Amino acid sequence: MPLKHFLFVIVLFISFIQTVNAAQRHPDPDGCFSCHALEGLDYIDKNGVLRSASIDKQHYYSALHGSVPCKDCHRRIREYPHKVENGEVDCANSCHVEEPSEGEPYTHKAVVKEYKDSVHGNGWYKGLTGGNRFREAKEAPVASCRFCHGNELYIREAELPKFKEAFDHLDSECGSCHQGEIWLGQFGGHILRRFIGSRWNKNDHNKMCNGCHADHERMAKVEQKNEKTGKKEKTGPRFILASDSYATTLHGRLLETNVMQGASCIDCHAPKGFRHGVLRDEKSDASTHTDNLAETCAQSDCHAYATHPLNHRFVKTDLHDIDMIPVNNSIVPRDQSRLESGWVKALIALSPIIVILGGGSLLWWLFGGKKKSVTFSILGGDAFQEKMIGRKPKSKVKKKVHQKKKPTATLTRKEAEDE
Amino acid sequence: MIKAIEAIKAIPNPQKYRYAVIMASCTLFFSPFLFLPGLVDNPDLCGKVCIRRFYLFFPGMSPADVSGKMQVAAIGVYILSLILITTFFFGRMWCGYICPVGGLPELVSRTFSDKWKIEYRALPQVPIRYGYFSVYLALMPMLGISACTLCNFITIPRIFDAFSGNPKGLAFALSAVGLVNLALLFLLGFFATKGRAYCQFLCPVGALDGLVNRLGAKLRFTRRIRVERNRCTGCNICARNCMTGSIKMVDRIAVVDQLSCMSCHECVDVCDWGAIDWRAAPLDEDPKRKKKGVDFHPQPQWQAVYVSPPLSKNK
Ligand code: SF4
Ligand code: SF4
Ligand code: SF4
Numbered sequence: 190m191p192l193k194h195f196l197f198v199i200v201l202f203i204s205f206i207q208t209v210n211a212a213q214r215h216p217d218p219d220g221c222f223s224c225h226a227l228e229g230l231d232y233i234d235k236n237g238v239l240r241s242a243s244i245d246k247q248h249y250y251s252a253l254h255g256s257v258p259c260k261d262c263h264r265r266i267r268e269y270p271h272k273v274e275n276g277e278v279d280c281a282n283s284c285h286v287e288e289p290s291e292g293e294p295y296t297h298k299a300v301v302k303e304y305k306d307s308v309h310g311n312g313w314y315k316g317l318t319g320g321n322r323f324r325e326a327k328e329a330p331v332a333s334c335r336f337c338h339g340n341e342l343y344i345r346e347a348e349l350p351k352f353k354e355a356f357d358h359l360d361s362e363c364g365s366c367h368q369g370e371i372w373l374g375q376f377g378g379h380i381l382r383r384f385i386g387s388r389w390n391k392n393d394h395n396k397m398c399n400g401c402h403a404d405h406e407r408m409a410k411v412e413q414k415n416e417k418t419g420k421k422e423k424t425g426p427r428f429i430l431a432s433d434s435y436a437t438t439l440h441g442r443l444l445e446t447n448v449m450q451g452a453s454c455i456d457c458h459a460p461k462g463f464r465h466g467v468l469r470d471e472k473s474d475a476s477t478h479t480d481n482l483a484e485t486c487a488q489s490d491c492h493a494y495a496t497h498p499l500n501h502r503f504v505k506t507d508l509h510d511i512d513m514i515p516v517n518n519s520i521v522p523r524d525q526s527r528l529e530s531g532w533v534k535a536l537i538a539l540s541p542i543i544v545i546l547g548g549g550s551l552l553w554w555l556f557g558g559k560k561k562s563v564t565f566s567i568l569g570g571d572a573f574q575e576k577m578i579g580r581k582p583k584s585k586v587k588k589k590v591h592q593k594k595k596p597t598a599t600l601t602r603k604e605a606e607d608e
Numbered sequence: 609m610i611k612a613i614e615a616i617k618a619i620p621n622p623q624k625y626r627y628a629v630i631m632a633s634c635t636l637f638f639s640p641f642l643f644l645p646g647l648v649d650n651p652d653l654c655g656k657v658c659i660r661r662f663y664l665f666f667p668g669m670s671p672a673d674v675s676g677k678m679q680v681a682a683i684g685v686y687i688l689s690l691i692l693i694t695t696f697f698f699g700r701m702w703c704g705y706i707c708p709v710g711g712l713p714e715l716v717s718r719t720f721s722d723k724w725k726i727e728y729r730a731l732p733q734v735p736i737r738y739g740y741f742s743v744y745l746a747l748m749p750m751l752g753i754s755a756c757t758l759c760n761f762i763t764i765p766r767i768f769d770a771f772s773g774n775p776k777g778l779a780f781a782l783s784a785v786g787l788v789n790l791a792l793l794f795l796l797g798f799f800a801t802k803g804r805a806y807c808q809f810l811c812p813v814g815a816l817d818g819l820v821n822r823l824g825a826k827l828r829f830t831r832r833i834r835v836e837r838n839r840c841t842g843c844n845i846c847a848r849n850c851m852t853g854s855i856k857m858v859d860r861i862a863v864v865d866q867l868s869c870m871s872c873h874e875c876v877d878v879c880d881w882g883a884i885d886w887r888a889a890p891l892d893e894d895p896k897r898k899k900k901g902v903d904f905h906p907q908p909q910w911q912a913v914y915v916s917p918p919l920s921k922n923k
Contacts (some may be wrong), residue, residue, distance in 0.1 A: 284788060285804040322753050433779075437780075437783075439654075439655065439756070443680065448680060491676055491680070492673075497668030499667035502751045503750055507755075512783060512784040513783050513786075515782035527784075530784055533784050534793055536784070536787050536788050540791060542795060543791060543794045546724050546799040550721055550724040554721060565723075565727065566719055566725045566801050567723055568725070569731075572727065572730035573727045576730045577729060577857065578847050579858075
């Protein structure tokens, strides 16, 4: 503790000398930046990891929440210096945006509830904020809010001119009904941003999901509860390689080349609600449950016909087909079930023929075939002669005709040459 | 080595050019250069340039669904229309001269001995092709079998990918589906006589193209491979050389199946009698078979007896 006090004094002292360059978006009413704006504000945490508590002002002010005072979210901090744990944020709490008609602060409770019920919801840390970013980034099997909702720009750079233009008309267009500072100043911007369009496109969604799901090692550690036995079990290759198998589908390929008609991960796995409710296929209200698939596919522009009764097999098309990814994948535990597929059986049936034909070709190429005449295939050659050319294949004719007709042939040849 | 040079020398000259064009289109369409798909930022022949799947039929489809599908593969729609239009007027030029997917197996197959191959050309290709085509168009989509499962348009580009060091290519080649596709490429391509069995039986583009080819052949001004029947001696060398098995000797006269012919001109090049050619309309609309002894394109006597193949042009 004395060390911290000492630090604090030094920090205060230096902060007076510090000049602030970033465009300040709020006056920092709680004075947090007196310390946190300092460079090199490092400490060693419980696990002995060196952590930095410095905040880059420029970075912060340009971030999504750059206009929100620190204590609006970090509510448990009441004194300096504060405990590390008190810095944690509970995303389910109410927040700075006020719903003007009722005057109630906005809250993410509904979103958090949806998320908590989802596969990702039994988070490793209460309040879904994630405590230790390092541990979360490396090991957490399920993601907290922050994992996906980074402090990125609220409005994309490319959309900013559009937003500004709309914002200029805010007074005249929205303002005729919704008056007052809160409506227009705070809420208006939020609504407007959504109006301009979603900030993320499908590729951003996929990138977000792939942040974890494309990491085979991490996915191999995931355990899922077996609904029958109630025990936690390791997942199989289907789960671990889900991102790879998706990439082989047309959905994945279209998005990869920026054709936005392809379906992203959450287009199928969380198409409804706040798009946080990813559920396991087995759950009856999952969008990917067999009973709901038709509806899920039909919601898009692409497969509106999916609900047609004759298409009921179509919607069962395997979009995470393990047969499409390399059989020999060292990360995934060898699973005998992968060898049971019809494809593998077909291969076993086809390969001997290839080997025989290939070997024959090679031997023929090396040693045989000196005879210069028309050759017909060993497989189907006779049928070709009979059906297409309309003559008896040599192999069948030989015995009978060989002696009789041969002189005629030489004779006719001569005749032909004479002519 | 000498054998190989001899074999190359024996190829009729126009065919050498055709092979060269196919090889060139392999470099244009496939990795590592990817010139043409690269123009539209596509890494292969799938997705927005796919010419195989936008016409799949699903029960209950509305016009909006159809146009949606066409939008997804907009470039593929343009390419296919272009292919079909040229086919209508000039015959199946794309298939015979450009398509690297049909051309590559053909070229590879031609380097092997004909003995160790499977001869598919005697099979009834038209019923098989259009039977599979209808299954492909309607039944497979309904059952949820992907159009990509037996697709050479993915297999061959992936092989090129693999050889040009793109991990995606290798990954596909090592998957169960990829391995079976590869096996089929061997059996219906490399080890098929003339290497065009995939075109004959499984290619939906070829099936559509064949229909248009047949339709156009009915008009007198369109160019097609046509037989001048009173010149045909029945020597059958064209039938033996036809890579698609389009020529059948009917009553000892070559008859071209316009659903399958790709206007590759090989038959034209090997015919000693100038009886088969790529031309506008048949010269003899109502041909009578000239009998032996009638002094019009006298038919050699041996034809009637017919034991050994005729003298070859390239002797
Ligand atoms: S695999 Fe074949 S059918 Fe599928 S997208 Fe590619 S080219 Fe089209
Ligand atoms: S039939 Fe298909 S694979 Fe064969 S050449 Fe034509 S388009 Fe290419
Ligand atoms: S009929 Fe002639 S042009 Fe047509 S595919 Fe056969 S060989 Fe080629």
